[in-house]
Amino acid sequence: MPTTPSPHAARRSERSRRAIFDASLALVGEVGYPRLTIEGIASRAGVGKQTIYRWWPSKAAVLLDAFTEGVESYGEGLPDTGDLAADLKYVLRATCDEFNDPAFQAPYRALAAAGAADEELSRAFVARLLEPGFAVYEARLRAARDAGEIAPDADPRIVTEMLLSPFSQRWLMRTGELTHAYTDTLVDLVLRAVRPHD
Amino acid sequence: MPTTPSPHAARRSERSRRAIFDASLALVGEVGYPRLTIEGIASRAGVGKQTIYRWWPSKAAVLLDAFTEGVESYGEGLPDTGDLAADLKYVLRATCDEFNDPAFQAPYRALAAAGAADEELSRAFVARLLEPGFAVYEARLRAARDAGEIAPDADPRIVTEMLLSPFSQRWLMRTGELTHAYTDTLVDLVLRAVRPHD
Structure with a gap:
């Protein structure tokens, strides 16, 4: 059975998610999509790259989620x-x-x-x-x-x-x-x- | 003073130009723009790459000329x-x-x-x-x-x-x-x- 994350862990996850989105949007604007890497996003966001790979399969997937969340609902x-x-x-x-x-x-x-x-x-x-x-x-x-x-x-x-x-x-x-x-x-x-x- | 090319040389130039345009349009469709190279165009067109560099500064310039000539006037x-x-x-x-x-x-x-x-x-x-x-x-x-x-x-x-x-x-x-x-x-x-x- 999956365990329910503690409120503390959930807040930390949400903070990481937000940091990853912000980093990916900032970086793609700076270096362009071809030079955007998961490593670069992880480093800018201050998370390990395994954290990113646990949630997203590719840089395209990160960026699409980041962008979709960013545009007005x-x-x-x-x-x-x-x-x-x-x-x-x-x-x-x-x-x-x-x-x-x-x-x-x-x-x-x-x-x-x-x-x-x-x-x-x-x-x-x-x-x-x-x-x-x-x-x-x-x-x-x-x-x-x-x-x-x-x-x-x-x-x-x-x-x-x-x-x-x-x-x-x-x-x-x-x-x-x-x-x-x-x-x-x-x-x-x-x-x-x-x-x-x- | 520039020399006027002989009719024979002009025909040969026109043939090379046409071959370079055809090769660049075919290749960009096959491999995409990032992998298109002057070497690849020269090889497909059967000309030396110096022939291409004599007339165009870049692959973008070749492709734009090829495309502009190709679309209906x-x-x-x-x-x-x-x-x-x-x-x-x-x-x-x-x-x-x-x-x-x-x-x-x-x-x-x-x-x-x-x-x-x-x-x-x-x-x-x-x-x-x-x-x-x-x-x-x-x-x-x-x-x-x-x-x-x-x-x-x-x-x-x-x-x-x-x-x-x-x-x-x-x-x-x-x-x-x-x-x-x-x-x-x-x-x-x-x-x-x-x-x-x-």
Whole structure:
């Protein structure tokens, strides 16, 4: 039978976990994914590398857990004030600020780059981070469709891509600034595309 | 004074150039960008590596030239039959077929992955391949705006991103199929977003 850890051991584990996540996010931003190692993370976190190997099979697994825990929880979904345009603008402005923050940007870019070169990591990245992000937009759009705010034939998935993919590509390829004016314009255009038919 | 090459030497140079491009595209698809080497390209192309170094400073430079020459020329721009929806659907269906072709896909994916990890390569990739592609859409949209087909305040750049970024992200992250039905739907939605104001 597994033993229940004492409260003291549980606190220590949680502290180690947190230190490992912080170390992996900081390091991947500094050295890039190819040069990130379990040894490096252990050393920066002040834990033995066996502690890491006991919990995670690979550096990719550590990083995905660290990142998933770090990004804002999607559990609550998008705000729903009944005003779809206002809700989407609010969330996309916040996302804009996040992607313009160097502390967020470095590890996320490293992860995206590693994912582009490694199909397995890419699929994990998509399943753990991208799809849950898409899902909250799709849910908000379905609610808007049910409320008659957008056309009944508007596909929530495609509408979500029209909102988020231009933003993502600008960031990933550095092809333009991410500003509140830009995300507001995207929201206005996309909502014109799906407004209920006359 | 530089000497003019004889017609014979010019033909031989052109043959070598072509062989180097073919070899670099084939190899990057097979081994990935990190393991691509000038030696490997030279060996596959049947030329000495000094031949390559005489013309290009790096493997990135070879690959960008090879790719730029390989993709369809943007020189003529998008078709302009006077029917914007039909023209956009025609071109995006063709792009769809191209991105679903493994021979095109492997080197382009390798280049995109390398670009995600290497800012200098990324900027060259954007300047040489992505921006010229965007520019032909922007030009076609400006023509449509001048013809009163789309709203006068529609920003051709943002409209282009709404058409191309969802497509690019689906392909890069493997988050959905690229089908003619998908690109037709994107065109219809985007044109609803920018139709002239009532």
